[in-house]
Amino acid sequence: MARQRIINELSYWERQSFFSDYQALIIGSGIVGLHAALTLRERDPAARILVVDRGALPAGASTRNAGFACFGSMTELLADRQVMGEEGVWELVDRRYRGLQRLRSRLGDTAIRFQQKGGYELFQPADEEDYIACLDAMPAFNRQLKAITGLVNTFRIADDELSTFGFKNVKHLLLNQAEGQLDTGRMMRTLLGVARNVGIDIITGLSIESLESDRYGVTVTTAEGWELHFPKVLVAVNGFARRLLPALTVQPARNQVLITQPLAKLPFEGTFHYDQGYCYFRNIDGRVLLGGGRNLAPDREQTDVFGTTSLIREYLLTLLREVILPGQEIAIDSWWSGIMGVGSVKAPIIQEVQPNVVVGVRLGGMGVAIGALVGEEAANLLWER
Numbered sequence: 001m002a003r004q005r006i007i008n009e010l011s012y013w014e015r016q017s018f019f020s021d022y023q024a025l026i027i028g029s030g031i032v033g034l035h036a037a038l039t040l041r042e043r044d045p046a047a048r049i050l051v052v053d054r055g056a057l058p059a060g061a062s063t064r065n066a067g068f069a070c071f072g073s074m075t076e077l078l079a080d081r082q083v084m085g086e087e088g089v090w091e092l093v094d095r096r097y098r099g100l101q102r103l104r105s106r107l108g109d110t111a112i113r114f115q116q117k118g119g120y121e122l123f124q125p126a127d128e129e130d131y132i133a134c135l136d137a138m139p140a141f142n143r144q145l146k147a148i149t150g151l152v153n154t155f156r157i158a159d160d161e162l163s164t165f166g167f168k169n170v171k172h173l174l175l176n177q178a179e180g181q182l183d184t185g186r187m188m189r190t191l192l193g194v195a196r197n198v199g200i201d202i203i204t205g206l207s208i209e210s211l212e213s214d215r216y217g218v219t220v221t222t223a224e225g226w227e228l229h230f231p232k233v234l235v236a237v238n239g240f241a242r243r244l245l246p247a248l249t250v251q252p253a254r255n256q257v258l259i260t261q262p263l264a265k266l267p268f269e270g271t272f273h274y275d276q277g278y279c280y281f282r283n284i285d286g287r288v289l290l291g292g293g294r295n296l297a298p299d300r301e302q303t304d305v306f307g308t309t310s311l312i313r314e315y316l317l318t319l320l321r322e323v324i325l326p327g328q329e330i331a332i333d334s335w336w337s338g339i340m341g342v343g344s345v346k347a348p349i350i351q352e353v354q355p356n357v358v359v360g361v362r363l364g365g366m367g368v369a370i371g372a373l374v375g376e377e378a379a380n381l382l383w384e385r
Contacts, residue, residue: 008224018203019228022048024382025220027208028236029053030062031367032360034191035375036234037200043383049200054207060239061367063188064338066257066280066291068271069114069180071096071369073121074134074141074155076277084345090144092347096366097148099373106372107194112187117270119179120158123172131172149178165268168326181271181282211244213354232356234382236375238341240304241361245353250362252304253342256312257291261331281324287333290320306337340365348374350381358382
């Protein structure tokens with residue numbers, strides 16, 4: 001005999017005080033969701049806006065990313081150009097850069113510990129062909145980027161810094177002078193505080209299981225079996241979006257990350273990219289944060305389940321001990337993973353997918369950069385519907 005599901009119904013008080021008279025529901029309290037909520041608040045200071053998240057923290061990727069304020073290494077942009085074309089890739093870069101500036105202006109550099117120390121790309125001897133391709137493309141890239149960053153030479157050769165960084169088996173460095181780094185935890189704590197300070201309601205630990213809409217509004221069902229009604233809904237859960245909307249062309253992608261214990265000597269500062277951006281590392285609080293490697297097992301890492309695997313852990317440890325910090329005693333503090341939303345192209349999906357339901361997803365691994373802009377654009381689309 002099938003087990004009967006017990007539904008814990010909302011009380012009259014709960015429904016009236018916590019779920020009534022909202023103009024919009026935003027599903028997801030990460031970078032996109034909170035910027036969307038703030039945009040709606042700016043459009044209507046009197047609107048009641050509710051943001052919900054299934055976790056205690058916005059932990060898909062917003063509190064689990066590496067804190068790179070970047071918009072694409074040269075090899076990554078060259079690869080993207082093959083897929084998206086010249087116009088498409090520069091439009092995306094422009095949006096990423098504008099998104100970073102919006103994030104910084106909204107929260108302030110001090111609050112998020114933003115530092116523009118530059119972003120370097122590493123080339124080992126086996127990568128000489130890729131390096132030459134970057135040198136060939138660099139003049140044209142810098143001409144395109146001048147209109148975006150304002151710098152005459154956004155990218156430049158940085159081989160003269162190799163001796164100070166102490167890397168092993170690295171032959172060349174390219175520097176993106178406009179790239180920076182920030183503190184992911186402080187960014188999200190500040191963003192949550194800003195949202196609450198302007199009267200946006202945020203409820204965590206509430207999982208939305210389904211939604212149905214028509215021209216009159218949207219009914220969402222929670223894991224508890226509650227049916228809640230809202231005039232409009234914005235979905236901002238990125239790598240988890242297909243749990244709610246299976247037809248979306250966004251796939252989850254897991255990135256695994258480690259951070260070391262504090263080191264006695266750390267010979268570099270900045271953000272660093274390797275292998276078309278699939279690997280990345282940086283300094284933070286006297287430690288090294290290192291992540292990536294999902295291209296080693298793309299099928300296995302196309303998942304929205306958190307966790308780490310021995311294959312990628314061993315790869316990252318080898319990279320850390322043999323290339324980044326050779327000859328040093330290194331203790332690992334902790335490991336974690338984050339879930340991104342990706343697709344065959346890196347352009348985000350910002351569209352109405354059902355009556356009164358808008359999505360802002362598929363950030364392509366650049367949520368810190370483009371998330372603020374995606375949230376704003378999705379909110380403006382929701383407002384206009």
